[in-house]
Each structure stands twice: as C-alpha cells, then as structure tokens.
Amino acid sequence: MSLDPNFEHLRARAVESLFQHFADACVGLIVVDKDARIAWIGDRYLELLGYPKEPLGKPVEEVIPNSQMRHVVESGQPMLIDLMDIGKRTIVVTRLPLRDDDGTLIGAIGLALFDRAEHLRPLMSKYQRLQEELTRTRQELANERRAKYSLSQMIGNSESMREVKRLARRAAQMDSTVLLLGETGTGKELLAHGIHAASPRANAPFVGVNVAAIPENLLEAELFGVAPGAYTGADRRLREGKFQLANGGTLFLDEIGDMPLPLQAKLLRVLQEREFEAVGSNKVVRVDLRIIAATSRDLDALVRDKQFRADLYYRLNVVPITLPPLRDRTEDIASIADRILDDLALTSASPARDLTAEAVAALKAYDWPGNVRELRNVLERVSAMTDDVTLTAAHIAAALPRNAPAQRDTAEEVPASLLRSVGGSPRALTDVLKDTERAAIIGALARTGGVKAQAAKLLGISRASLYERMQALGIREDMQGSA
Numbered sequence: 001m002s003l004d005p006n007f008e009h010l011r012a013r014a015v016e017s018l019f020q021h022f023a024d025a026c027v028g029l030i031v032v033d034k035d036a037r038i039a040w041i042g043d044r045y046l047e048l049l050g051y052p053k054e055p056l057g058k059p060v061e062e063v064i065p066n067s068q069m070r071h072v073v074e075s076g077q078p079m080l081i082d083l084m085d086i087g088k089r090t091i092v093v094t095r096l097p098l099r100d101d102d103g104t105l106i107g108a109i110g111l112a113l114f115d116r117a118e119h120l121r122p123l124m125s126k127y128q129r130l131q132e133e134l135t136r137t138r139q140e141l142a143n144e145r146r147a148k149y150s151l152s153q154m155i156g157n158s159e160s161m162r163e164v165k166r167l168a169r170r171a172a173q174m175d176s177t178v179l180l181l182g183e184t185g186t187g188k189e190l191l192a193h194g195i196h197a198a199s200p201r202a203n204a205p206f207v208g209v210n211v212a213a214i215p216e217n218l219l220e221a222e223l224f225g226v227a228p229g230a231y232t233g234a235d236r237r238l239r240e241g242k243f244q245l246a247n248g249g250t251l252f253l254d255e256i257g258d259m260p261l262p263l264q265a266k267l268l269r270v271l272q273e274r275e276f277e278a279v280g281s282n283k284v285v286r287v288d289l290r291i292i293a294a295t296s297r298d299l300d301a302l303v304r305d306k307q308f309r310a311d312l313y314y315r316l317n318v319v320p321i322t323l324p325p326l327r328d329r330t331e332d333i334a335s336i337a338d339r340i341l342d343d344l345a346l347t348s349a350s351p352a353r354d355l356t357a358e359a360v361a362a363l364k365a366y367d368w369p370g371n372v373r374e375l376r377n378v379l380e381r382v383s384a385m386t387d388d389v390t391l392t393a394a395h396i397a398a399a400l401p402r403n404a405p406a407q408r409d410t411a412e413e414v415p416a417s418l419l420r421s422v423g424g425s426p427r428a429l430t431d432v433l434k435d436t437e438r439a440a441i442i443g444a445l446a447r448t449g450g451v452k453a454q455a456a457k458l459l460g461i462s463r464a465s466l467y468e469r470m471q472a473l474g475i476r477e478d479m480q481g482s483a
C-alpha cells in the first residue's frame with residue numbers, strides 16, 4: 001500500500017518544527033561519541049558553561065562536570081527529563097542515545113533547555129524548594145554535630161576537677177587519642193564535647209556513638225558504613241558510617257569497653273593506619289579525625305579476662321583522664337546543683353530554686369552511684385514534687401531513692417491489675433508480657449536511680465539489650481523510674 005503523500009509532508013514538517021522548537025528553547029546542544037568525548041557543542045552552551053579551552057575531543061565531564069552523557073552511551077537508554085546544576089543555575093536536560101542505521105550505538109545527543117521554560121516552572125520551583133530544604137537540613141545536622149558543650153560548662157572547683165579540666169585543655173591542643181574513664185554519669189560525654197570544642201577541630205563535626213546501645217550485628221555498619229549493594233536490601237548508594245561522618249573532626253566512642261572482640265581488631269587498624277573498608281567493600285577509606293573513647297568499665301580487668309585486646313587498650317590509653325565520682329568531690333555538689341536548678345528553671349520557665357544549707361548537707365550525705373546524672377534526676381524529681389522555691393533537707397530526703405529493696409519474686413512483681421483490662425476481661429498474653437516487662441525495667445531504673453548498667457545487672461540482661469528493650473517499649477532514655 002502506498003503512503004498518503006500528505007503523511008510524508010506531515011512527518012517532514014514535524015521533524016523540521018521539532019528542531020526549530022528545540023533550537024529556540026535550548027540553551028545548548030551537545031553531541032558526544034561512544035566514549036563520551038565531545039564531538040560537537042553549541043556556542044551558547046559553551047558560553048553558559050564558561051569553558052575557556054577547545055572542547056572538542058575532551059571527555060564530557062571535563063567541560064560539564066555533572067554530565068550524565070556517559071551513562072547514556074554506556075546504557076543505551078535515553079534520559080528524557082533530568083535536572084542538572086551548572087554553577088548556581090539549574091537547567092532541564094534531555095539526553096538521547098544516537099544509533100547508526102544498523103542500530104549500533106555511536107554516541108549521544110544532549111539538549112539543555114532554558115530554566116525559564118514556563119511549563120516547567122512548577123517542577124522547577126518544587127525542585128528548588130526541596131534543594132533549599134536539603135541545604136537547611138544539612139546545616140542543622142552540621143550544627144547538631146558540632147560540640148554542644150564547652151569546658152566551661154563542666155562545673156566543679158574541687159582539686160580533682162581542676163586537674164581534670166587542666167588535662168582536658170592540654171589534650172584539646174594535642175591531636176592524640178583521649179581515653180575518658182570514670183563511673184557512669186561523671187561527665188565523660190560532657191568532657192568529650194568540651195575537649196572537641198577547645199581543639200583546633202572545633203568547627204568540624206563531633207560525632208558520638210554509644211557502642212553499648214547498638215546491637216552487635218549492626219555495629220560494624222554503623223561505624224564503618226556499608227558499600228552499595230553490600231547485601232540484599234542494602235542501599236544502592238554508599239551509606240556512610242560514623243568514621244566518615246566525623247572526618248575532619250572528633251569521633252566519640254562511648255562505652256568502648258562494650259566493643260565486641262571481632263570489631264576491636266578493625267578499630268585497632270583505624271587507630272594505627274587511619275584507614276578502613278566499609279562493610280562489603282574492598283576500597284580503602286582514609287580518614288583524618290581524633291578519637292575520644294570513654295568507658296565506665298574496668299578496662300584493665302577486661303584485658304585480664306581477654307574481653308578487651310591489650311594492644312587496643314594501649315592505643316587508646318594515650319592521654320587517659322579519669323573523672324572522679326561525685327562522692328569523692330562533695331565540695332562540688334552545691335555548685336553543680338545550683339547550675340542544674342538554673343537549667344531546670346530555664347527549661348520549665350519557672351522561678352529558679354534555692355537550696356538551704358541543710359538541703360546541701362543532705363545531698364552531700366548521699367552516695368550518688370549515678371553521679372551527676374543522678375543528681376540531676378533527683379533535683380528534677382524535687383522540682384516536680386513541689387512548687388516551693390526554697391528546697392529543704394526534707395524535700396531532698398523525699399526525692400532520694402529509698403534503699404533498694406531486696407529483689408522480690410517475679411510473681412509478686414506482676415500486679416493483679418496487669419492481668420485485667422479496664423473492662424475486667426482477661427488480656428492478651430503479649431500485652432501482659434509487655435506491661436510486665438515495662439514495669440520490671442522501670443522498677444529496675446527506679447532502684448538504680450536511672451543507672452542503666454546497674455539496672456541491666458539487676459534484670460540479668462546486657463546493657464545493649466536493656467537499651468533495645470527500652471526503645472521497643474517506648475521507655476525514655478532519661479527515665480529513672482518515676483513515671
């Protein structure tokens with residue numbers, strides 16, 4: 001059947017006007033060969049790119065850094081609409097593969113459309129909004145990663161605290177690994193922030209990882225990142241680990257004593273060589289950062305028990321700083337308590353409270369197994385209990401934990417109310433179990449003044465699984481059993 005001559009005419013007009021439209025709407029046209037080298041490029045495009053040299057024969061990325069033309073010649077697939085940044089402008093681009101008569105791929109053609117194209121305005125403004133949001137979020141994240149506290153926020157004028165601050169200031173000026181030792185709640189994390197803030201790396205990120213809070217099987221990925229497609233379900237893009245995120249700054253490894261043995265070898269290598277591989281990758285990543293590690297555990301004993309590698313211990317123990325427990329520096333209690341009461345007044349927009357001399361004496365008489373964190377919790381509890389502006393010894397006594405009662409039978413610990421719903425009908429076993437678990441954890445936290453290491457011990461579970469269970473049951477991290 002012969003074709004209607006009108007059709008042929010129509011087709012010819014379509015091709016012609018298509019080219020005309022493109023020529024009018026295009027910022028530029030580019031043609032590359034099958035190796036993505038520039039075979040032709042329009043003058044307007046070159047002008048926009050501001051490329052000063054002869055472009056022909058150059059790899060396309062040399063002239064257009066964000067170009068995806070290579071992807072088109074390699075995949076043979078068109079990219080009908082894409083957005084590409086050139087300097088501060090975002091332009092719309094279309095990329096099409098070019099084929100010979102026999103179908104062989106010989107190159108690609110790229111069309112860069114005006115960013116003013118009216119019909120693309122909604123798309124462009126949405127893109128720009130997303131870009132702005134992304135920039136803002138990145139900024140917030142960067143601020144978040146900066147150290148929140150400075151050494152001046154470390155309250156305490158006792159001899160031992162003055163020595164701690166002196167060592168910290170010296171450590172800040174060196175780039176060595178710092179090991180912070182001391183009971184839970186003595187201020188190790190606060191000090192790590194302070195050292196970073198006083199160091200030449202202060203404007204770079206401060207990234208913290210609580211080793212005990214991350215399940216063992218996820219820790220390596222969390223620390224070192226995951227290569228694209230390392231395992232089924234892994235991201236197609238590289239997921240950066242904390243080491244990469246802290247690059248240039250400080251990585252704070254909290255609860256280092258809980259680091260699983262197999263990972264200790266990998267950490268040792270990073271400390272020695274400043275390099276590692278992401279999970280599922282054999283590409284070596286180099287980092288430049290300072291490590292501050294902390295633990296409330298007895299590392300010497302862990303080394304003796306072969307739970308912690310001796311060589312890693314020596315590598316970490318370059319500048320050790322031991323934070324004294326609160327009970328050994330009772331002269332600091334009044335000033336720390338004042339600071340905490342000021343903080344609480346600020347956050348709750350209520351008047352600042354004072355402590356009578358007897359109240360201070362009551363605070364000094366207590367043993368503080370949870371140290372400054374526990375002191376804060378007790379003062380928070382007092383503030384919740386009374387509106388009185390002057391806090392007396394009686395207020396303090398009422399808020400201090402009673403002596404931990406001996407552990408009772410589990411059966412006794414499940415109140416009958418747990419077994420019935422509000423309507424009185426029996427409840428599903430899983431709900432009962434959840435409530436029981438929640439009650440047991442909150443009870444243990446109450447008994448230990450919020451000290452998780454001790455609460456985990458009471459419950460007979462590891463600290464990691466306590467954190468895990470708390471998260472699953474929606475128990476707040478700062479919970480110490482009063483709610």
Ligand SMILES: Nc1ncnc2c1ncn2[C@@H]1O[C@H](COP(=O)(O)OP(=O)(O)OP(=O)(O)O)[C@@H](O)[C@H]1O
Nearest residue numbers: 153154155156184185186187188189190296372373
């Ligand atoms: N000297 C101090 N002055 C003021 N606040 C302090 C001081 N020491 C600790 N704090 C506060 O006490 C709380 C616990 O401190 P931090 O988290 O630094 O302790 P930690 O030793 O890292 O505890 P853990 O070993 O349990 O992680 C924080 O709210 C911190 O700001």
